[in-house]
Amino acid sequence: TANDPWGTNAFSFSREGIYSIFPPEKLPPEVPTPEVPIIDTEPPHSFEITVDNEGDSTNPQPLLYFETEDELSGMSYYEVRVKEEIFRLEKGETMPYRLPKLEPGAYDISVKAFDRAGNFNESGVEVKIESISIPQITICPPVLNPLEELFYAEGIALPNSKVIVFFEKEEKLIKEWDVNSDGEGNWFLVKEVLVKSGIYKISVKTEDERGTISYPSEPCFVKVILGAIAIGPWIMSYKTLIWVFVVILILILALIFYLIWRSRRTRKLIEKETQDLKQKFYKEYNEFRAAIERELEALRKAKTKRELSEEEKEREKNLLKELSDVKEVFTRELKDIEEIK
Incomplete structure (x- = not known):
């Protein structure tokens, strides 16, 4: 019988042949039916947002x-x-x-x-x-000299909100600051602004506690006047620049005076040394010449009394030559000393 509660004869509808009988736990696995691919060329249904x-x-x-x-x-x-x-x-x-x-x-x-x-x-x-309440700028300086004064602006906005202040030039954002309005919506900003000369646009927006940002306020325009010159990223006032030039001029003059003083001092030292050298040279020359002249004088006295020997004649000749050579050397050396001055 079949394995069912009704006792069905498993072979009543079978033909002749050889059959394999398995216990239920050893039946061969069923072959899964292959899925038929779905061809979908239709988009999803239309919908509204x-x-x-x-x-x-x-x-x-x-x-x-x-x-x-x-x-x-x-x-x-x-x-x-x-x-x-x-x-x-x-x-x-x-x-x-x-x-x-x-x-x-x-x-x-x-x-x-x-x-x-x-x-x-x-x-x-x-x-x-839609925009939340748009803030206003009530005080804005028409002219600003950033080297002599601070930038100050004030206005009204939503109470207890963040106010964003934009500082722009030719549609380019230069600076941005955040301030808070008080319980009545009043706000103000005081900042040191070092920028180049030109016309700048100032506008503000409000941001509430949700992070909602308003449309920008009506802008105000500030003319920045610099009594200054821009050197790279630095801005220097003309007053400061004048002081810098004065200091540089004083330093240059001081250097010139120092060089002149040093030159004169050096010249005096050279003159003193030259004078000392001349005096020493004169002294040595005079002493040497006097010694030669004494010896020549002795030979002349001897010549008046007797005839000089060949040796004495040769000695007189050499002394006269030495005297002439010394004079020539003295004259040349004295000229060199004078050129040092």
Whole structure:
């Protein structure tokens, strides 16, 4: 009988042949039926996007509601495009989708729904975010000399909020500061601003506790006048520049006077040494000449009394030559000493 509770005859409908009988636990495994691939060329169903700003038109992160189906291959994921950014959401992720923080303005948001076969359908919606209260600038200096005064501005904004002050020139941001308004919305800024001459635009925005940023305020324009000169990254006032030139001039004059004094001192030293050398040279020359003349005088006296011997004659001749040579050497050396001066 068959292995069932009704005692069915397992061979009543069998033909002749050889059969294999297995206990239930040793039956051969069943061959799975192969899956038939599904060909899906249809995109997911069309869908709409609902925007929920949660009752606040200034909400910087409104919610988006959207969903669709695909009967053949099934849904895979969504792509949300916000400005130039694309965010991917897998099917089943938490809905609604909260947009990233946006500043006030109108934005075209698009959502693509992809099925498992890669087909997609796209839907779009415009999201408008209104600005919170726009701040004001009530005091702004028309002219600023940054080397002699500080930059001061004040105004009103949302109470207890952050105020962002922008300092721009030719649409290029030069500086940015954050200050806080008080409980009545008053704010002020005092800063040292070292910038080059020109016309600068000052504007402010408000940011509340949610991070919502307002539209910029009406700008004010400041004319920066520099009684100064820019040297690379440094700015030097003309007054400071004059003092620098005066100091440099004094140093140059002091150096010139020092060189003149040193030159004169050196010259005096040379003159003194030259004079001492001349005196010493004169003394030695006179002593040497006197010694030769004494010896010649002795020979002349001897000549008046007798005839000089050959040796004495030779000696007289040599002494006269020595006297002439010494005089010539003295004259040449004296000329060299004079040239040293």
